[in-house]
Amino acid sequence: MTARTLLVRGMLVGVVAGLLAVAFSSLFGEPQINNAIAYEAAHTPPGDHEHELVSRTLQATVGLAVAVLVYGAALGGVFGLAFAFAYGRLGRLGARPTALLVAAVGFVAVYAAPFVKYPASPPAVGNPDTIGRRTALYFLMIVVSVAVAIVATLVGRSLNRRLDTWTASLVAVAVFVAVVALAGLVLPAVDEVPGDFSATLLWRFRLASLGTQLVLWTTFGLLFGALTERSLRRQADKTPQAAAVG
Amino acid sequence: MAQVSALSTPHSAPAPVAIPLRDLLPWAVFGLLLVLVAVYFVGAEQGATSLVSGHWVHEVTHDGRHILGFPCH
Ligand SMILES: [Zn+2]
Numbered sequence: 001m002t003a004r005t006l007l008v009r010g011m012l013v014g015v016v017a018g019l020l021a022v023a024f025s026s027l028f029g030e031p032q033i034n035n036a037i038a039y040e041a042a043h044t045p046p047g048d049h050e051h052e053l054v055s056r057t058l059q060a061t062v063g064l065a066v067a068v069l070v071y072g073a074a075l076g077g078v079f080g081l082a083f084a085f086a087y088g089r090l091g092r093l094g095a096r097p098t099a100l101l102v103a104a105v106g107f108v109a110v111y112a113a114p115f116v117k118y119p120a121s122p123p124a125v126g127n128p129d130t131i132g133r134r135t136a137l138y139f140l141m142i143v144v145s146v147a148v149a150i151v152a153t154l155v156g157r158s159l160n161r162r163l164d165t166w167t168a169s170l171v172a173v174a175v176f177v178a179v180v181a182l183a184g185l186v187l188p189a190v191d192e193v194p195g196d197f198s199a200t201l202l203w204r205f206r207l208a209s210l211g212t213q214l215v216l217w218t219t220f221g222l223l224f225g226a227l228t229e230r231s232l233r234r235q236a237d238k239t240p241q242a243a244a245v246g
Numbered sequence: 247m248a249q250v251s252a253l254s255t256p257h258s259a260p261a262p263v264a265i266p267l268r269d270l271l272p273w274a275v276f277g278l279l280l281v282l283v284a285v286y287f288v289g290a291e292q293g294a295t296s297l298v299s300g301h302w303v304h305e306v307t308h309d310g311r312h313i314l315g316f317p318c319h
Contacts, residue, residue: 001265002269003265025309033313053300054302059309063305063306066307067288067307067308068310070284070287074281077281078280080277084270085265085270085274088265094262123318124319134294135317138315209314212314
């Protein structure tokens, strides 16, 4: 098992996860995006409409698939590398639980924690003039969250020499929650929802976004874990004495 | 002890062996570059900043950008 194998496997699993996420987001996300665009069109003065470069149909099908697949493959690759780092460094934890744990941490650090501060928003929510500031703040929140997750994991691992695994893990989670909550408190708020925008539509869109990311990361964890477990068993069957080493 | 249990259950998975950090590092650098480029194009190109002229990257990735959680319009 090499880092290269795990990177490639992660990217392939990422493509499969991306396909499932595309299916999920077309079913649950696209209706909300279309409702938001209808709201937007109703609030734009006639004659002020921009010329469409890519048709809505193409955006909602091919465009959605391209974006989600590229994102899935890239994050799947990094997930594979994170697994390569974690596997064998978490006591006797096997391939499948290690993969699921890495996926859970990845989902929280890359998406869920930044989402709590700067939640996903449908079209028409958000002032075009503030896109630079909103993008910078969102990426900053992701960087902070991922960095704190890595530091908290290392803190937990070093504490595990003195404390038992359960207690050390709880301390690591507490460090993550405390520092990220503090960052959320310090960073400026973004609230650009128009006063008459449907609260139901906003809620459904955000749930669809959360669901799409959950589909991605769950697939990373379960499929990658299953494939890695299978390949490890095959290796062990080929060289039975290898099981006794290490 | 580990040897005994491994011999008694020959089909169980071997004890996890970590990949050395020095073997991991070059791939980690490569993976980081890959994810930065991908997330930049899906999440920010022709929105906050623009490397490629025009609007087509923004237009194509538009729905995915919203649904994956990135700021848009
Ligand atoms: Zn948009």
